[in-house]
Amino acid sequence: MPLSRKYYEKIAGALCESYTDMTGRSEDCRVVLDDLTDELMKQFKADNPRFDRARFLKAVNAKKCKI
Numbered sequence: 001m002p003l004s005r006k007y008y009e010k011i012a013g014a015l016c017e018s019y020t021d022m023t024g025r026s027e028d029c030r031v032v033l034d035d036l037t038d039e040l041m042k043q044f045k046a047d048n049p050r051f052d053r054a055r056f057l058k059a060v061n062a063k064k065c066k067i
Contacts, residue, residue, distance in 0.1 A: 002048035009066065011040065012056055016065035 015037055022030060037060060044051040059066070 002051075003044070008044065008051075008056060009059065012059035013066045015040075015060045016062055019060065020065060 015033070018033055019030075022033075037057075041051070041053050041056060044056070045053065
């Protein structure tokens with residue numbers, strides 16, 4: 001059974017906060033976060049064929065994170 005929307009939103013919000021808090025971090029941290037985000041999206045798509053990658057990335061890259 002696929003995750004509900006609220007879980008996708010919470011995960012996107014947590015990733016958004018992590019990207020926002022990158023000040024003073026190494027580029028390696030960003031690469032790891034990018035890889036994590038990409039792998040999560042692959043798993044979400046496998047779990048839910050209707051998963052919208054573009055919508056998820058929009059939430060992850062939002063100027064104001066929703067958690």
